[in-house]
Amino acid sequence: MAVTDAPKIITSRFDLDDGHTLARYEATGGYQGLKAALARPPASVVEEVKSASLLGRGGAGFPAGVKWGFCPPGVFPRYLVVNGDESEPGTYKDRLLMERDPHQLIEGVLIACYAVGCSQAFLYVRGEMALAQERIAQALNDAYAAGHIGKNIHGSDFSVDVVLHWGAGAYIVGEETALIESLEGNRGMPRLKPPFFPAAKGLYLQPTIVNNVETLSNLPWILTNGAAAFAALGAENSKGTRIFAVSGHVKRPGVYEVEFGVTTFRDLLYAPVYGGGIRHDHELKAFIPGGASAPWLYPEHLDVPLEAGTVGKLGTMLGSGAVVVFDETTDMVKACLRLVRFFARESCGKCTPCREGTTWLEKILERIVDGHGRPEDVNLLLDVCDNISVGMNWPPKQTTICPLGQSATSPIASAVMRFQDEFEAYVGGPAEITVDVKGPAFVGPVRQEVAADA
Amino acid sequence: MARFSEANLATALEIVSRYPRPKSATIPLLHLAQEQDGYVTDDAMEHIAELTGTTPVQVLGTCSFYEMFKREPVGRYLVNICTNISCQIMGGEELLHHAEHVLGIKAGSTTPDGLFTIEDVECIAACTEAPCLQVNYRYFHKISNEEFDEVVADLRAGRRTDEIPPHGTLARVRQHIPADRAAGPADPAGVPEPVWLSAHADAAEGEEA
Ligand SMILES: Cc1cc2nc3c(=O)[nH]c(=O)nc-3n(C[C@H](O)[C@H](O)[C@H](O)COP(=O)(O)O)c2cc1C
Numbered sequence: 146m147a148v149t150d151a152p153k154i155i156t157s158r159f160d161l162d163d164g165h166t167l168a169r170y171e172a173t174g175g176y177q178g179l180k181a182a183l184a185r186p187p188a189s190v191v192e193e194v195k196s197a198s199l200l201g202r203g204g205a206g207f208p209a210g211v212k213w214g215f216c217p218p219g220v221f222p223r224y225l226v227v228n229g230d231e232s233e234p235g236t237y238k239d240r241l242l243m244e245r246d247p248h249q250l251i252e253g254v255l256i257a258c259y260a261v262g263c264s265q266a267f268l269y270v271r272g273e274m275a276l277a278q279e280r281i282a283q284a285l286n287d288a289y290a291a292g293h294i295g296k297n298i299h300g301s302d303f304s305v306d307v308v309l310h311w312g313a314g315a316y317i318v319g320e321e322t323a324l325i326e327s328l329e330g331n332r333g334m335p336r337l338k339p340p341f342f343p344a345a346k347g348l349y350l351q352p353t354i355v356n357n358v359e360t361l362s363n364l365p366w367i368l369t370n371g372a373a374a375f376a377a378l379g380a381e382n383s384k385g386t387r388i389f390a391v392s393g394h395v396k397r398p399g400v401y402e403v404e405f406g407v408t409t410f411r412d413l414l415y416a417p418v419y420g421g422g423i424r425h426d427h428e429l430k431a432f433i434p435g436g437a438s439a440p441w442l443y444p445e446h447l448d449v450p451l452e453a454g455t456v457g458k459l460g461t462m463l464g465s466g467a468v469v470v471f472d473e474t475t476d477m478v479k480a481c482l483r484l485v486r487f488f489a490r491e492s493c494g495k496c497t498p499c500r501e502g503t504t505w506l507e508k509i510l511e512r513i514v515d516g517h518g519r520p521e522d523v524n525l526l527l528d529v530c531d532n533i534s535v536g537m538n539w540p541p542k543q544t545t546i547c548p549l550g551q552s553a554t555s556p557i558a559s560a561v562m563r564f565q566d567e568f569e570a571y572v573g574g575p576a577e578i579t580v581d582v583k584g585p586a587f588v589g590p591v592r593q594e595v596a597a598d599a
Numbered sequence: 600m601a602r603f604s605e606a607n608l609a610t611a612l613e614i615v616s617r618y619p620r621p622k623s624a625t626i627p628l629l630h631l632a633q634e635q636d637g638y639v640t641d642d643a644m645e646h647i648a649e650l651t652g653t654t655p656v657q658v659l660g661t662c663s664f665y666e667m668f669k670r671e672p673v674g675r676y677l678v679n680i681c682t683n684i685s686c687q688i689m690g691g692e693e694l695l696h697h698a699e700h701v702l703g704i705k706a707g708s709t710t711p712d713g714l715f716t717i718e719d720v721e722c723i724a725a726c727t728e729a730p731c732l733q734v735n736y737r738y739f740h741k742i743s744n745e746e747f748d749e750v751v752a753d754l755r756a757g758r759r760t761d762e763i764p765p766h767g768t769l770a771r772v773r774q775h776i777p778a779d780r781a782a783g784p785a786d787p788a789g790v791p792e793p794v795w796l797s798a799h800a801d802a803a804e805g806e807e808a
Pocket residue numbers: 200201202203204205206207209228229230231232233316317318319320321322355356357358360361547548549
């Protein structure tokens with residue numbers, strides 16, 4: 146087991162009752178990273194973040210510094226949009242970062258605006274998070290009064306307003322182009338990429354950087370302690386630390402900041418300081434490694450490190466740091482239905498494969514769970530998936546405007562391939578699988594047997 | 600009622616002034632309308648259209664996309680019970696059934712006294728604290744049936760009103776940018792390269808560039 150003694154980079158104030166106040170923030174090193182940034186040229190701050198190789202924590206895991214470099218030169222104004230819409234099932238970290246350490250996020254926002262040259266920032270908080278909105282509003286008001294935000298910050302020539310904006314309930318708005326549509330006052334429907342890559346054509350069709358709350362919350366520490374100290378933690382391409390929310394059937398469900406790249410799933414699920422083992426000492430059946438959109442992993446994957454590239458090769462992702470644990474008693478068919486219902490409800494309706502596909506998947510699964518399923522339905526589920534996400538490859542082929550449609554197929558392909566017998570028990574007979582499912586994570590023991598027989 | 604009151608109009612104008620384009624204020628103003636009236640009325644949407652330079656149907660188009668906006672009255676307390684994956688496997692559906700039984704209504708409906716509405720909702724970012732729910736977007740973590748009954752009894756008796764404001768009120772602290780500290784909104788059509796970038800670029804030219 147590798148429970149390391151890596152420092153708490155972003156959760157250091159989580160245990161303080163007043164960690165959200167300006168006084169406590171300033172007393173614990175607050176706004177020092179901004180000071181350090183302002184003392185050097187913006188371009189060198191971008192270089193620092195690049196060399197820290199800070200991966201985006203919103204889901205896609207794209208390096209932040211590299212993304213910042215995508216703004217076309219000479220096109221202004223640029224905007225920064227903070228993605229605080231956290232709603233991927235299983236994900237619980239951005240809300241805590243906003244409620245318990247809002248100044249850390251604000252400082253990160255300011256560092257990013259300075260480095261990239263953004264003339265205004267919008268902090269988009271999920272609508273349902275009333276306390277986070279309250280804490281951020283208070284923190285912004287206090288930071289303005291103290292001269293940390295606004296005109297001529299810390300007496301420099303750097304000026305930027307940070308505006309609190311809030312949503313109104315729609316998972317799809319977490320997708321960056323939908324977030325921008327929503328911020329323009331529209332229905333939150335994604336835009337086609339290309340041409341609407343935010344860094345090139347984002348908010349009001351100007352260059353816009355969209356970053357996740359956790360991503361930006363790392364910046365004060367990186368600027369205070371240096372990229373080298375950050376990159377000394379972790380492994381390969383996954384540097385620093387990362388927050389994982391471990392939920393479901395563990396003894397100690399919780400939100401844990403762990404060293405990225407080296408800590409394993411086994412550590413996360415079983416170490417006494419983290420998950421503490423499976424509840425009632427049951428057997429582990431499966432786990433979702435990175436939010437509802439991620440293909441599932443199984444007990445044989447426990448020793449895999451939390452490293453983005455390694456997990457990617459298994460055909461799944463660390464996504465939003467949401468690990469959901471299923472013990473042996475879990476009804477996988479029902480779990481699968483609940484996840485698919487989520488995607489069907491949240492599809493924005495713009496693309497036919499996603500809108501129709503998720504709806505039909507939900508209907509078929511409902512029929513199965515209600516006891517009216519037919520043996521052919523099991524293959525039919527995969528057939529519908531194959532129409533949404535052609536070949537069910539990993540990473541999926543783009544058949545829709547955003548990846549939500551393909552995401553809906555992850556839980557189905559995972560559950561059907563691995564737990565085919567549970568589906569068969571529901572439909573009352575053996576199912577013949579004819580659809581070719583290519584993603585590496587979708588190969589369970591049932592599939593292996595089929596392959597061996599052939 | 601229904602159009603913004605004088606005080607809310609002042610708040611609305613302040614919100615609009617922060618954005619480069621007034622239409623961006625649509626969602627915050629819809630929330631303000633819902634805070635004022637408990638739901639979003641047609642008159643409020645007309646008023647918002649005037650304030651954002653759009654049409655009432657554009658405001659309705661945006662409003663109808665988002666689940667939090669109610670276009671007819673709901674209970675004073677909106678009880679949102681999460682049944683998504685982490686909660687489902689930890690008893691979220693059982694909690695929902697208990698709530699439906701105790702309040703005598705199905706999810707999606709309101710008690711006859713207008714006090715409670717139940718919704719069966721998607722993940723509310725409290726997954727490690729399952730099963731969980733929100734009342735008017737205030738969290739209750741790891742809630743048992745007994746605790747649920749207590750909360751309902753308290754709300755019926757008029758207690759906990761400090762903790763849980765009526766439906767429509769989200770943050771009770773508003774952002775306020777003092778005029779002398781404001782950098783101002785960045786007009787997409789008229790903001791040049793920021794000075795701190797150009798100043799450093801000039802300075803750096805001699806060194807490396
Ligand atoms: C359907 C969908 C939902 C998403 N939801 C979120 C979200 O709630 N929060 C988030 O930060 N990113 C979310 N993303 C990812 C964003 O599109 C974007 O990649 C991210 O905000 C970029 O920030 P980062 O580079 O700092 O990770 C979502 C993506 C998709 C396709």
